Amino acid sequence: MSTPVLYYLPPSPPCRSILLLAKMLGLDFELKIVNIMEGEQLKPNFVAMNPQHCVPTMNDQGLVLWESRAILSYLVAAYAKSDELYPTDIRVRALVDQRLHFDLGTLYQRLTDFYFPTMFIGAPLDEVKRARLTEAVGWLNAIMEGREYAAADHFTIADLTLLVTISQLEAFDFELRPFKHVKQWLDRCKEHMAPFDYEELNASKAVMLADMFRAKMNQTGGS
Numbered sequence: 001m002s003t004p005v006l007y008y009l010p011p012s013p014p015c016r017s018i019l020l021l022a023k024m025l026g027l028d029f030e031l032k033i034v035n036i037m038e039g040e041q042l043k044p045n046f047v048a049m050n051p052q053h054c055v056p057t058m059n060d061q062g063l064v065l066w067e068s069r070a071i072l073s074y075l076v077a078a079y080a081k082s083d084e085l086y087p088t089d090i091r092v093r094a095l096v097d098q099r100l101h102f103d104l105g106t107l108y109q110r111l112t113d114f115y116f117p118t119m120f121i122g123a124p125l126d127e128v129k130r131a132r133l134t135e136a137v138g139w140l141n142a143i144m145e146g147r148e149y150a151a152a153d154h155f156t157i158a159d160l161t162l163l164v165t166i167s168q169l170e171a172f173d174f175e176l177r178p179f180k181h182v183k184q185w186l187d188r189c190k191e192h193m194a195p196f197d198y199e200e201l202n203a204s205k206a207v208m209l210a211d212m213f214r215a216k217m218n219q220t221g222g223s
C-alpha cells in the first residue's frame with residue numbers, strides 16, 4: 001500500500017491539526033510543501049487536483065480530500081487502531097461533529113475574520129469582529145463547563161481542532177483569562193499532546209503566525 005500524500009505548509013493552522021494527528025497515529029505521510037505565500041497552490045497541477053486550491057490537501061491512493069476536519073475524521077477511520085479519537089457511538093460522535101462544525105464555521109472563522117486582514121494586508125483591526133470572536137470563545141467556555149474534554153470523556157479530534165484554534169488565539173495574546181474553563185481545558189490538552197511533538201508542530205508555528213501579525217501591527221502603527 002502506498003503512503004498517503006499530504007500537501008501542506010507547516011505554519012497553516014488546519015495543516016497543523018493533520019500533522020499532530022499523524023504523529024498520534026504513527027502515520028507517515030509523504031509530505032509535500034505548497035508555499036501558499038508564493039502562490040504555489042495556484043499552479044495548474046494543484047488546481048487540477050483541488051479546484052479550491054487550499055492546504056491541507058491529502059491524496060490517499062486516489063482519494064483526494066481537503067477540509068482539515070474531514071481529513072481528520074477519515075484518517076482516524078482509516079488508520080487508527082481504535083475509534084477512541086472519533087468515537088463510533090452515535091451520541092458521542094454527534095457531539096464530536098458538532099464541535100468540529102462549530103470550530104470550522106464559527107470559532108476559527110471568527111479568528112480569521114479578526115486577525116487575518118491585519119496579518120496579510122495590514123488592514124486596521126475591526127472591533128466588531130473582535131467582539132464576535134470574543135462571543136464565540138464565550139460559547140466554547142460554556143461548552144467546556146463541567147467537562148474535561150470537548151465532546152467525550154477523553155481526547156478526540158474535536159479537542160485537536162479546537163486546540164489549534166485556541167492555542168493560536170493564545171499566541172496572538174488574546175485574553176483567555178476570563179474564560180477559565182477554556183483555559184483549564186487548554187492546559188489539559190497541551191499536556192496530553194506534549195508527547196506528540198506539540199511544541200514543534202503546533203506551538204512554535206502559532207508563535208510564527210503571531211509574530212507576523214505583530215510585525216504588521218507595528219508597521220501600520222497598531223491602528
Ligand SMILES: N[C@@H](CCC(=O)N[C@@H](CS)C(=O)NCC(=O)O)C(=O)O
Nearest residue numbers: 012013014036053054055056067068
Ligand atoms: N477550512 C479549510 C481551510 C483551508 C485554508 O483556508 N487553507 C489556507 C491556508 S491556512 C489556504 O490554503 N489558503 C490558500 C488558498 O486558499 O488559496 C480547512 O480547514 O482545511
